[in-house]
Amino acid sequence: MAILSAMQSAALRLVGRKPTTFFGASGTFEAEIADWTNEVAQDIAKYQDWQALQSVATITGDGSTEEFDLPADYDRMLVYSDVQDLEAWCWGYRAFDDINQFLYHQARGFGPWPGGWIIYGNKLRFSPAPADGQIATYPYIIKNWAKSSDSTPKAAFDIDTDSFVLPERLLTLALVWRWRENKKLDASGDQEAFIKALDEYGAKDRGSRPIFKNARRYIAGAYPAWPWALGGV
The missing domain is CATH 1.10.3230 (Hypothetical protein yqbg)
Structure with a gap:
């Protein structure tokens, strides 16, 4: 419609x-x-x-490439997006908690096996680089929530005959x-x-919803209040 x-x-x-x-x-x-x-x-x-906005991307390693372009229709990762290593049935790539942790492991040349991943600079980055022929997949949310009358995906409406997915x-x-x-x-x-x-x-x-971590705000340089009464007992 x-x-x-x-x-x-x-x-x-x-x-x-x-x-x-x-x-x-x-x-x-x-x-x-x-x-x-x-x-x-x-x-x-x-x-x-x-669910209508979920898609799956696949990358293939060559043993040296550490960063990969995100899909053209990429908007964001799911709340729970695991990068799966199809060569190792027991576990997949670890998600680095933040860029500092990623750079720490990258600089020292070691990390979890088969490796870890993070997104920054609009690139999916691995440490270490996926081995030659190693295949990884990950789910993501597409940005194209509109489509034209001939079902071509679009990132916005611009004509009355467009439809919403x-x-x-x-x-x-x-x-x-x-x-x-x-x-x-x-x-x-x-x-x-x-x-x-x-x-x-x-x-x-049944799609997952965004989770806001560390929602409580603190002023920079301040510390949480002491939770007990001050002074002697």
Whole structure:
């Protein structure tokens, strides 16, 4: 189903009319809806690791190459993305915790067998380099959450006949909420309706959700408070 129907449904709820076109239309309202459609679609795609956005990449080592280009449609790793070593059935590549750990092992010429990996500078990097002929695979999330009428993947909508690879009902609900909120209108009920639908679709999809590590914020150079009372007992 084309996104046109999702935008028309939102327009009916917002202004009581049903435009026949949005992308390329001269009206301000239509232009706003077209712009917001890409905004909310991006938010929905980032919400979790939707199955429809999952893909698998394969790299083959040559014994010397340590860094590999990411796929052209790469957006991000899954919350749980393991780089599998197809030559060793017992374990795969270890994910380095951070760039400092990776550089430490790389500089000293040793590391876990068959090796470890990290992403920085838009490259997938290994230490040590995968052996010649050694094959590794990893899952990732694609950036192309849109597709044209002939099913060509796209990273954004630019015509009314495009479609969304995720539930288009979410577009309608999100458009109603975000447009009203942007106009300083009461949108609390619209936000609740969108979040409820998003959670329902997300639960059925079973994709993993982002995990925020070390969410508590500390001022640089400060230390956590002493957890017990000060002074004598």
